[in-house]
Amino acid sequence: MQLDHITTPFGRRTMTYAMLADQMTAAEIDEDACADKWKIYQALCEARPRLGITDRALAVLSALISFYPKSELSAGDSLIVFPSNAQLSRRANGMAEQTIRRHLAVLVSAGLLTRKDSANGKRFARRGRAGEIDEAFGFSLKPLLARAGEIAQLAAEVEAERLHMRRMKERLTICRRDVLKLIETALEEGAAGDWLAAQDEYRAIFADYPRKPALEMVSAALEAIEFLRENIVNQLENQLKTTKPSGNAPENERHKQNSNPDSPVESELRLEKSEGENPQSIEHTNEEPAVREIKSTAVGMGQGGMAGQNRARGESLAGVGQKPFPLGMVLSACRGISDYGPGGAISSWRDLMGAAVVVRSMLGVSPSAYEEACAVFGPENAATIIACILERAGHINSAGGYLRDLTSRAERGEFSLGPMLMAQIRANGPGERRAG
Template sequence: MESGNVTTPFGRRPMTFGMLASQTAAGKIEPGRSIDKWKIYRALCEAKPMLGITDRALAILNALLSFYPKGELSEENGLVVFPSNAQLSLRAHGMAEQTIRRHLASLVEAGLLIRKDSPNGKRYARKEQGGDIREAFGFSLAPLLARADEIERLAAEVAAERLHLQRLKERLTLCRRDVAKLIEMALEEGVAGDWGGIHLHFRNIVERLPRSPSAAQIADALDELELLRNEITNQLEMQEETHNRSGNAPHYERHIQNSNPQYITEFEPSFETKQGAMADDRPVGQAEPAAPVQKREDTNSHVQAATYASAGSGALKSFPLGLVLQACPEIAAYGPEGSIGSWRDLMAAAVVVRSMLGVSPSAYEEACEVMGPENAATVMACVLERAGHINSAGGYLRDLTRRAERGEFAIGPMLMALARTSLPMRNKTG
């Protein structure tokens, strides 16, 4: 049994009001009160952020509890344990004695232990003739019994806060997925609107979150994303109503307007050399000399534009130039004067990149015929962005071309994936 007297620490350790308060509270334990020692320890592990203790300090407390002979903490069984630091080190997985002393002091300061020092500072117990412990000097576990209700309440609050944070994270994940897929769908279907700007705003909201956000930070981001999702949904619903009233005419008009079959021959030097050769020197299937071709293009330009729109852009949707440059920033260095300001500049840069990556002129020409010049240039920009992960750029482009012919390839997911990876890199380097 413990005496109810106030004890002071041995040696140079000062007495504090916190120690006095812990001893006063321990003296008010209800008679007959007991609690499972491992249950209260689990509650302490849960409530450690609220109590200001570390996991290493809890490891020392675990070792102390292992020296308590009973499973239930109670005054009848005594509440003082008296292992030496060497014994504690063995049960704390070899923790250094200096570290043990530091964490014992933190447990005392947190009001979870009470020092009951002997006259010489040693830890030991005096036993009666029958073997029962009459008085023990060491560390009293009485604060755990006295503060059991408080510790369990703090543990419940921490658990509730963790559950609240988990549910917020789940809602945030669902909302992020909804916004990303709605933007991707709008780009894939060619819906009118500043989807590049919307996607940039979406990424800015997500990137503002720290690595370990608090519940308040997640709630703020969730409010912004839910508002953005509602705006996107309303815009898509209005576009759907307009689409149902007017049919598909605006959808095809945009692609015909952006198609220009002359870009391929203008920006591909190897084509110009072949077109200028004599007819007898051309291989089978080679294009006619430049002059007849130019004449026929001048007379049938409208027919050719419609052909490109139906054969290439009809199968794949084109995307805003700003979005392409946002997802594929590396292609800008290959444009005229080191920048890209128009689709014409992008297609000129794509020809340079094609040669640099070893893509044959025939593979790129076939891609232009199937996908359309703008989409082929966009694909080349994506290939350049992923060049380190592609073994054969030419074979990869031919595979995409065949898939596009079968209607199994879409540029939208490729652009969105690159946009998600390129924005954090620009934020770090910029």
């Protein structure tokens, strides 16, 4: 590194370590390095959010590099352009000179340009007898060439994030449509279940959803809505299975015609064997086979259908037997529980349930209240509720009484864990998840 490669700014502009580092980096590029200036500019437009520059600053940079006569930036050339502010204004669509000076300072601060000021601060070039440029004072484009690879990498990352965000939003839109239409269908068909609670959970997920959400908020909303959709689909599938007649021959008593019509004894023995646990149907052996099948099917549907409706009536989307929420979503909502895990971190449901036992004792929740919650919610969801109570411990007078109240409300189908988690995620704000 030689001192003649270092220049300081003219006038009251100060020299910084960052400007010094940019000049040293630009001086150390390979002599054979070259890159298309407009491809670098296109990559800069993509990577703009990562570099902290505005679109107006990029417009000034586009006007500036247009004064470089070649299409490729080569390390063997001086790479210095020296247009006046008036010339830059004309190529920047009439931008005011004060605005141009401000954006030039931004580009220098971002490390995309370096200044090579003359003694009086003017931009000009000295030419030799043959017309070639011997020395020029203005702005050097060498930092663009030196950082071409870095700029391309940043542009690729921004494009990948944009594509990922678009796909996440598409999945979220599809899930929202599915949930709304499935709930609407369940209400119209009169399916058993607390579908109004499912609607409330849906509204809670998108209560504070902004118009332009960040990736973290889209991911959290997608996890929650996918979980809700899965619960709705599972409940509807269970109801369809309980109301749909079985295809097994012993239950429907399908008639099996004997190839030997002269053997009635064999037919009756086979009927008794197939009926097994339903001795009442033996009384109908003299009836026509089709009549026996219709009656037995009606009895089976009546018994199985009533049992399925009773089971569905006792279970709602928010209560008994609910599948646990994703561990990452729980840890994103309840960050304090990780401090009580093994080594101060939680990487599995086993770690979370162990930490919940410790927190349960610390909060004064009785073992019987926690066991009752585990029986109603399941051990994973009970541990999740303990983690949520820990987050709001300062606002809850009796953690044990609060847990018993939630348990009794869940048994009545009046409580859903999803809105509680989403409210806690919104209260925490965007942040990194602590799932292992």
